[in-house]
Amino acid sequence: MKFFSFLILLIFISCGKSGGKSGCQDMVCEANLFSLDTTEDGAIPPEALRFETSLLLVNFNDSQREKVEDAADLVKRVISSQEFKDAVVNHTVNGVKTFANNNGLTNLQIYERIIIASERVSPAKNFTLDVELELYYENSSTIGYTYPDSTRIWMNTKYFNTFSPYKVADNLTHEWIHKLGFVHDAAATEARPNSVPYAVGYIVRDLASRMFPGLY
Numbered sequence: 001m002k003f004f005s006f007l008i009l010l011i012f013i014s015c016g017k018s019g020g021k022s023g024c025q026d027m028v029c030e031a032n033l034f035s036l037d038t039t040e041d042g043a044i045p046p047e048a049l050r051f052e053t054s055l056l057l058v059n060f061n062d063s064q065r066e067k068v069e070d071a072a073d074l075v076k077r078v079i080s081s082q083e084f085k086d087a088v089v090n091h092t093v094n095g096v097k098t099f100a101n102n103n104g105l106t107n108l109q110i111y112e113r114i115i116i117a118s119e120r121v122s123p124a125k126n127f128t129l130d131v132e133l134e135l136y137y138e139n140s141s142t143i144g145y146t147y148p149d150s151t152r153i154w155m156n157t158k159y160f161n162t163f164s165p166y167k168v169a170d171n172l173t174h175e176w177i178h179k180l181g182f183v184h185d186a187a188a189t190e191a192r193p194n195s196v197p198y199a200v201g202y203i204v205r206d207l208a209s210r211m212f213p214g215l216y
Helices: 025-032 048-051 062-079 082-089 108-118 166-177 196-211
Strands: 013-014 052-057 128-136 144-146 153-158
Touching: 048 062, 048 108, 052 062, 062 082, 062 128, 062 196, 082 108, 082 196, 108 196, 128 144, 128 166, 144 166, 153 166
Parallel strands: 052 128, 128 153
Antiparallel strands: 013 144, 144 153
């Protein structure tokens, strides 16, 4: 993802993919409350098959709308799959099954939190990626950004217009993962690619292109 360089975190989460803090330490205490009937080695839980996406679009023309809807379809297909569960649960950092910036959660708990899709701003456990997306243009290295207290994600058309739906799916997933309370280092550290927003975004992109090649 050599396109992604980043601005320093100031007030908002600004990113080639986004970053920053969102005060989620209570997630460790919440983990057991959100457990699904699943195990590391078992089949996907029934709730995964219910996973949906719901987008409110601002400033999209017809072709841009089609692209982001295609990307959302890829996200839905991938997250509801066994392959996605296996990839998240088995993600490793230096040979250990974990993610960087994991808020004290295991890989299985992170997977469950993604499936439950309880965004911090609107915490209904509805198994749905719920976001507002707005396009804007800026001649910068920022691919998009979001605020921790907003349902909206802003996507820079400088990149969006040239990205394939697979790359948009990656970016959409990354930004949405922030809505679940996960962050990454603002600087380009060694740990950042293994943070939950980055790593899960990559998983969605890579699985989508492998499972559905040439679909979009």
